[in-house]
Every structure is written in structure tokens, then in C-alpha cells.
Amino acid sequence: MCSLSAGARRDGSSGFALWPTLRARQHLYLPGPHRGLFNPQGARNTDEVLLTESVIDAAALWSLGLRNVMPIYGTNGFTDEMVSHLQECRIKQTVLIMDSDEAGRAAASEIKARLGEVNISARSVELPAKDAAEFVASGESLERARVLLAEPEATPIAQEEQPRIETASDGTISFSFDTRQYRIRGLTPSGLDRLKVNVRLSAGQAFHLDTLDLYQARARAQFAQSAARLCRVEERKVAADLMEIIE
Template sequence: YHCFGCEAGGSVLDWVMQTEGLSLRHAAERLKAVLGHNPAVEPLVQPEELANDTIGQQGLLSRVVEFYHHTLLTAPEAQAYLSRRRLNHPELVSHFKLGFANRTLAYRLPPSKYKAGAEIRRRLQAVGVLRENGREHLRGSLVVPVRGTQGQIHELYGRMISDDLRASVIRHLYLPGAHHGVWNEAALGASRTLILCESLIDAMSFWVTGQRHVTAAYGVHGVTADHWQVFEQHNIKQVLIAFDNDTAGNEAAVKLASALVAKGITPLRVVFPPGRDANEYLCQMAEPETAFALLIERAVPMQEAADMVALERQTPEPDTAPEPASPLAAEPAPRVTPNVVCE
């Protein structure tokens, strides 16, 4: 375009940016929509849905999850992250609706100066998707929804995918408030045994190797009331604790084993090489399905460790008692593929 009065001019992108007050990225998405179907700029919620109050919290979260899922499918940087983690598994991505928050959610919202734009932002802030400053809470993150057996969304987990982050940046994010829900709950009723990981990334590492009776805590101290309820509901009799083989993971595993025994559940410890977690192990194995099957087969019973914890709680500790040897010492690491490193 060119204005002969003020001599302003430029491309069609410049025109859309100037006339609609959009960024270059937003303008490009708008023009894509003119050429055809573009989910990236379709309204997240129609104005009449807001006016009639026909969309609730679950409906709103479901649409956010669908948008993030579509974004991941078309985002090279997110695909590259999954490949580095060896989680580029089409069934995993589809079944669990993995997504990517790439800072474009606002493109699907009316401008904030309008009533509908202000209202939808208020609702998204209420569920924790947007922060008070209007930015996406999980921006720059792989997004893993935690869904119930009926599809309801209890939690969203975000893992920052960039390696170029300041030390102060939080890499693991959740929706504000207490944790709710149990990941992969729908699959846990098929067996009386389950694998319990420290993180969702680790649980997905087991899942892609064919170990489908797996779930995750919210960190080493993140076994919640919802977890215990699911254990009872599905009559779980045996839990294989697959926490990291480090000090925090081992100490938490012993305490959890004691709690499991008190509930009548048999605890076993899945032992990784020293200092490793499930995803690092996945990234190093030439034949991960076989390697993870062996891990499960060699899981170490923890009844004795749990009994030790129960005894320590009842007996005063002597002033000069030597520390007992850990019952969780890792076995020698199995052979790994040279020069394959998990980032």
C-alpha cells in the first residue's frame, strides 16, 4: 500500500499491523486465516457464549488444551524438545493431548479494550492460564494436562523447553493452588501393580517403552490425597517406586514405602544407575523397551526399609548412632550406547 498524502507505505503485513495494531507475528496469523482455516486465530470463545454464560471452567480449560495441542503439532521447537527427550511418540502426544504454549493464546481473544476481551481474560486468570499481567502462565513450555477418567482437566503441568534460561527461571510450572488429579488414571485400573515416578516426564518415559501402568507424583513429596484415593479405588496392591536415584529420591522413596506399608500396599524400588532418572536412562538405552522391562523385573523389595522407618519413629535415636547403609544402593549401570546423551 502507499498513501500519496503522507507517503506512508509498505506491504500487506505492514497494513494489517498499522490498521489493527497487531504485532508482525499476529498479523501473519490473521492473514493466514483470510486464506483458509487457521485454528491459531479462531476465537477461543464466541462472544455469545460469554454473554449467555454457557461455557464453564472445564469447557474453557478444554479449549485451552486443544489450542496448545494444535500448537505443539505445528511447532518445530516443541517437536525438537520431544525428540531430545525421546518422547516424540505420536500415540503419547495424541493420547495425552500434549501441547505447547508459544505465547499466541492472546491471538484467539478479543482485544482487551472490549467487554468480551476483558471478561475472557478475567476467566482465564481465574483458572490460572493467564497471570495478572495478562501473560500466559505456561508460556514457553511443553504442556501436559492431567485429566480424569471422564476427561475433566484437573491440572496443567508446564516444562520450559529452552536450554538458554537464567538460573532464576522456574522450569517446572503448574496451575496455581493445590495439586489435583492423577495422571494416566484411566489406565491404572487394569492392574493391581503400578509404577510411580517422581515427575511426569519420567512417567512418560516408562509409557513410551510399553509400561502403561504408570503414573507420577508431583515431585518427591508430591503424593497427594488424590493419589491415595486412586490407589484405594483401584485396589492397588503393589507400587514400584521409580524416583530418581539421588539423595532426595532415595530418602523420599523410603518414607513413601513406609506410608504404603501402613496402607497394606507392597513397595518395591526401581533402581536406576547412580544419579540418574527415568528419562536420562531412556535417552541412553539402545533398546529401551528391553532395558525398562529389566528395571521392573529387578525392582528391589522395600518392606525392610519401611519397617526401619516405622521403628525409628517409635524409638529415640541415640546420640552417637552410626548411619545405616542405604538399602537402595544402585547396581552397576548396564551397558549404554556410547555418545548418546540426554539433554
């Protein structure tokens, strides 16, 4: 049996039973509601906490050298007391290390939503084992665990190239943004000649044509909204294109 750690209320315990003939392991909890915290100090003096599905999993990772770890009490054992403790410790993000099965994935999804309500971010990590205890028992190292639990580096958002600008002999100016082409009538190479211009956006075979005052934010917004619907492009991109054109 594993009792609660020092500093927590000792009104809940857990453990697991082994049936060698069945080669199975089952986590057991005392009857009644889950109360108390295991390793509450794991959430102190850190921005990130590792949450495991069981006490045994948390103890296994702790033995490996990961001190910022706390367990929930089974897939349905994420309690209000745990949420309050994470808030009191001003935790910013959590890593959910649930069992690598459908029940564990479902629990992770529910916990993410619940933590999101109190502005604590959460991400899931599946270890290459049934659970954290099995991962440690297989002989994995602390370094290996840290690599697997590390947050992946964000992929830089590709920035679109500057628009290609072409001017026709009749004064029509064309702006090309990726797959979006704008034909502007009423502009001159030196800048805006008039406020009201004729704008035609083409995206593939679809297009949207309108006359608008590019200096008016409402007119640009209406054009972007209509163009997004008719040409199946992102409204925010059309709005950004128009700002680039008038600048």
C-alpha cells in the same frame, strides 16, 4: 505443558522449562494444591503400578510401552487422591521410580511408609540415569526397562541341618544345632524318661543352665528367653531347638 489425561479432573497441569545455556531442566506446576490424576487407567486391571517422580517421567515410560505407570507431582506431591485411587483399584504393590538423588530417595522412603499404612507394598528402583525421562531419551529399550524394574528373585532361606546327637555312658545326651550345643540330663536314647530335665545350652564361651519341664510351654519359653539374653542367640531358634529335642 502436559495436561491431565482423559478420565481425570482437569484442574492441574505440569511441564518443564529448558535453559540451554544452563543445560538444566526444571519441572513446573501451576500454583495451588496438586489435584487430579495423570493416566489413572494405569492402575486398573493390574496388581502393580509404577510411580514416577514427575509427569514427564511417566509419559516417557508410557511411550516406551509401560502402561501401568502414574506420576506423583514432585517429591512432595504424593496426594491423598492418589492413595485413594490405588486403594480403589486394589493395587497390591508399587514400584517407586524416583530421581536418582537424595531428594528422590527421601521421597521414596516417605511414600513407602505412607503406602504401608494402607497395606500396599512398595519397593524402590533406581534407573541408570538421572530420572526415567533421561533413561528413555538415552535410547534404552522396553526389554531393558522391564529387566531393571522386575522384582528380584527371593533368596531361599538356608535350612539348618538336622542336629547331631551324642549319648554318653552316664545317660547324658548332647544335641548340636549349628553353633548351639545342648546337654540334656534326664533323657534316655529311647525317649523322655522324666518330664523334668536338666538343660545346659552353650554358645561359644557363654552358657545357660536350668532345670525345666520340657512338656510345659511356659517353661520352654522362659528358658528360651533367658538363654537368648545370656548366650546372645535368637530366642525363636532356642524355642525351635527345644521342640526338636522333645520330638
